[in-house]
Amino acid sequence: xxxxxxxxxxxxxxxIKKLREEMAGRxxxxxxxxxxxxxxxxxxxxxxxxxxxxTPRAVVLLTDGRFDEAADREAPFARKVLRKKRKPEETVKExxxxxxxxxxxxxxxxxxxxxxxxxxLAGPIKLVPTESLVTPHRARKDADEVEKLRAAIRxxxxxxxxxxxxxxxxxxxxxxxxxxxxxxxxxxxxxxxxPAIVAVGANSSLPHYEPGDVKLAENQLLLIDWGARxxxxxxxxxxxxxxxxxxxxxxxxxxxxxxxxxxALEAVRPGIKAKAVDKVARxxxxxxxxxxxFNHGLGHGLGIVAHESPRVAKTSxxxxxxxxxxxxxxxxxxxxxxxxxxxxxxxxxxxxYEVLSSLPVEFS
Amino acid sequence: xxxxxxxxxxxxxxxIKKLREEMAGRxxxxxxxxxxxxxxxxxxxxxxxxxxxxTPRAVVLLTDGRFDEAADREAPFARKVLRKKRKPEETVKExxxxxxxxxxxxxxxxxxxxxxxxxxLAGPIKLVPTESLVTPHRARKDADEVEKLRAAIRxxxxxxxxxxxxxxxxxxxxxxxxxxxxxxxxxxxxxxxxPAIVAVGANSSLPHYEPGDVKLAENQLLLIDWGARxxxxxxxxxxxxxxxxxxxxxxxxxxxxxxxxxxALEAVRPGIKAKAVDKVARxxxxxxxxxxxFNHGLGHGLGIVAHESPRVAKTSxxxxxxxxxxxxxxxxxxxxxxxxxxxxxxxxxxxxYEVLSSLPVEFS
Numbered sequence: 001x002x003x004x005x006x007x008x009x010x011x012x013x014x015x016i017k018k019l020r021e022e023m024a025g026r027x028x029x030x031x032x033x034x035x036x037x038x039x040x041x042x043x044x045x046x047x048x049x050x051x052x053x054x055t056p057r058a059v060v061l062l063t064d065g066r067f068d069e070a071a072d073r074e075a076p077f078a079r080k081v082l083r084k085k086r087k088p089e090e091t092v093k094e095x096x097x098x099x100x101x102x103x104x105x106x107x108x109x110x111x112x113x114x115x116x117x118x119x120x121l122a123g124p125i126k127l128v129p130t131e132s133l134v135t136p137h138r139a140r141k142d143a144d145e146v147e148k149l150r151a152a153i154r155x156x157x158x159x160x161x162x163x164x165x166x167x168x169x170x171x172x173x174x175x176x177x178x179x180x181x182x183x184x185x186x187x188x189x190x191x192x193x194x195p196a197i198v199a200v201g202a203n204s205s206l207p208h209y210e211p212g213d214v215k216l217a218e219n220q221l222l223l224i225d226w227g228a229r230x231x232x233x234x235x236x237x238x239x240x241x242x243x244x245x246x247x248x249x250x251x252x253x254x255x256x257x258x259x260x261x262x263x264a265l266e267a268v269r270p271g272i273k274a275k276a277v278d279k280v281a282r283x284x285x286x287x288x289x290x291x292x293x294f295n296h297g298l299g300h301g302l303g304i305v306a307h308e309s310p311r312v313a314k315t316s317x318x319x320x321x322x323x324x325x326x327x328x329x330x331x332x333x334x335x336x337x338x339x340x341x342x343x344x345x346x347x348x349x350x351x352x353y354e355v356l357s358s359l360p361v362e363f364s
Numbered sequence: 365x366x367x368x369x370x371x372x373x374x375x376x377x378x379x380i381k382k383l384r385e386e387m388a389g390r391x392x393x394x395x396x397x398x399x400x401x402x403x404x405x406x407x408x409x410x411x412x413x414x415x416x417x418x419t420p421r422a423v424v425l426l427t428d429g430r431f432d433e434a435a436d437r438e439a440p441f442a443r444k445v446l447r448k449k450r451k452p453e454e455t456v457k458e459x460x461x462x463x464x465x466x467x468x469x470x471x472x473x474x475x476x477x478x479x480x481x482x483x484x485l486a487g488p489i490k491l492v493p494t495e496s497l498v499t500p501h502r503a504r505k506d507a508d509e510v511e512k513l514r515a516a517i518r519x520x521x522x523x524x525x526x527x528x529x530x531x532x533x534x535x536x537x538x539x540x541x542x543x544x545x546x547x548x549x550x551x552x553x554x555x556x557x558x559p560a561i562v563a564v565g566a567n568s569s570l571p572h573y574e575p576g577d578v579k580l581a582e583n584q585l586l587l588i589d590w591g592a593r594x595x596x597x598x599x600x601x602x603x604x605x606x607x608x609x610x611x612x613x614x615x616x617x618x619x620x621x622x623x624x625x626x627x628a629l630e631a632v633r634p635g636i637k638a639k640a641v642d643k644v645a646r647x648x649x650x651x652x653x654x655x656x657x658f659n660h661g662l663g664h665g666l667g668i669v670a671h672e673s674p675r676v677a678k679t680s681x682x683x684x685x686x687x688x689x690x691x692x693x694x695x696x697x698x699x700x701x702x703x704x705x706x707x708x709x710x711x712x713x714x715x716x717y718e719v720l721s722s723l724p725v726e727f728s
Binding site for chain 2 (some may be wrong): 066067070102105108109110111113114115128174175176177179181182185186188190191195207208210295322327
């Protein structure tokens with residue numbers, strides 16, 4: 001069997017090295033990755049069916065014939081092994097080839113069925129359940145990932161501005177959502193990060209609203225929470241807009257949320273506890289009398305999936321570190337009346353923060 | 365604790381009854397469902413965070429506060445238990461309340477982490493890994509599900525016809541994909557069943573192609589594989605179209621695939637092995653000299669997810685039964701030249717089959 005012909009591009013090499021350090025720290029001589037997003041992060045391989053077996057010397061990519069070409073193109077540095085879908089025989093063969101004694105795997109991803117099947121074949125090889133060794137590293141984005149997120153934000157923002165200029169009374173939430181998705185895809189998005197929330201009037205107070213047949217009208221709030229996926233990385237933004245004027249009640253809510261949003265962004269820096277940033281926004285909202293109407297966390301990490309580590313919430317134990325990209329999205333929701341949420345995507349830098357998104361918070 | 369106030373609507377009652385029969389056959393006095401799609405099938409509850417604990421007497425829905433209202437609205441017949449996200453304590457409390465001794469769970473869904481956490485708290489309660497008890501029942505659609513699939517097919521077909529009329533040379537694959545998604549969403553789709561494959565010319569020979577910047581031109585094949593999701597059920601169709609005329613080579617391929625498609629559809633009936641239907645198409649393609657160029661299974665079950673039971677392939681052990689909805693999608697792919705795939709959605713009836721889709725196979 002020939003050795004790996006090509007070396008991994010710089011960012012993959014670094015990620016592989018980090019993971020090998022985690023393995024060494026746990027005395028693991030192999031680590032099995034089955035999460036498709038972890039697999040993509042580590043190797044660039046996008047195939048639907050894949051596992052990565054990382055050893056101190058090799059990156060083994062196990063997939064099936066459908067993704068043969070994709071594996072060669074996307075992860076030429078990995079040793080490719082084609083197998084029948086989900087069968088563990090080849091995995092065990094590779095573990096034996098590597099003389100692995102202790103194999104780690106993510107306990108929150110491997111199923112009981114897969115574990116039992118591996119266990120039966122593994123003989124003396126010890127299978128060691130761990131938390132995800134990838135998650136803490138995936139939370140800190142490198143320059144390549146930040147560029148992808150910038151692109152995903154740019155597409156989302158451009159599409160939003162087109163849609164905003166096109167908004168007219170009588171358009172339904174569903175039409176507006178369709179238009180936004182369409183503009184993003186035309187601008188190069190692979191798709192939406194998640195199905196957009198487009199909520200008119202009182203619907204804007206419902207945090208998990210699905211766009212329906214309600215029509216946009218003058219002097220009513222329109223809340224849009226959306227994102228574009230570009231090169232697998234997804235943006236996540238929220239704005240409220242209105243045609244005409246806002247009621248005094250919603251104007252007051254808007255101003256409070258805006259202040260919470262602005263102050264929380266300014267609090268972002270390396271070393272601060274995520275819950276302390278949450279607190280900055282929460283206190284402003286609480287003091288304004290809307291404490292109970294801000295019933296979710298301030299934000300979350302952003303990357304290959306829409307909700308990644310770290311958590312930015314009251315109960316989070318995470319500390320912000322350079323390279324993390326998080327959302328800041330305070331909101332106040334008055335049931336039956338309406339809600340305001342303002343969300344931006346922000347990079348934690350070595351010295352503070354950089355807001356990656358650049359849409360105005362208020363539109364004239 | 366009060367008894368369940370409302371009884372489940374007819375189709376949910378029947379599904380619950382079927383599952384209780386499966387439990388009884390395995391001497392299980394509880395079954396834990398963690399798969400969101402199984403949960404939706406059994407109860408109608410769509411919340412992202414949920415488990416269903418089915419016992420001989422109760423349907424317990426465990427979710428968190430975010431989905432409190434949705435649980436009441438979507439599954440009022442279930443006993444709702446709010447818990448912290450993914451914590452097993454409440455599940456164990458409910459198992460004890462039901463005096464469960466043997467609790468089944470789907471080994472291909474529960475993670476090792478969740479299992480270990482449950483195991484620690486479960487005491488003498490035996491956790492019994494099983495294959496999914498839901499899968500074989502989900503494969504046979506009831507009238508309610510067939511109606512949802514019909515709606516999803518109708519939306520996909522209407523959108524396709526609009527896009528077909530709009531096609532012009534110079535449009536990119538990406539633009540065409542965006543237009544199709546847009547039309548479907550405007551017609552009421554929640555979204556796409558999967559990101560559509562839109563492939564011009566030689567790209568049509570790549571089975572997992574992602575739409576790019578290649579432009580539509582006269583006398584070139586355009587392959588579109590797409591679906592609409594309506595009320596959680598998704599359609600899945602494929603057509604090839606062209607502006608101008610097709611090359612003699614691709615015309616010959618088209619005629620072979622069309623014959624395979626038509627004959628395979630006519631072979632669908634209850635009691636036939638799925639692999640026998642695959643064989644009908646495969647033999648026609650093989651005899652025409654393209655055997656190696658039809659390198660995937662003939663089809664798959666269709667429902668809440670795009671690929672459900674049964675498998676319709678050479679190696680499938682499944683037998684077609686009334687109520688199953690499957691795709692029939694033979695294809696021939698000539699690398700560097702182009703590919704043709706024709707896909708329709710068909711219901712296995714008591715006596716034969718009904719093609720649920722109604723688009724012409726060839727457009728004049």
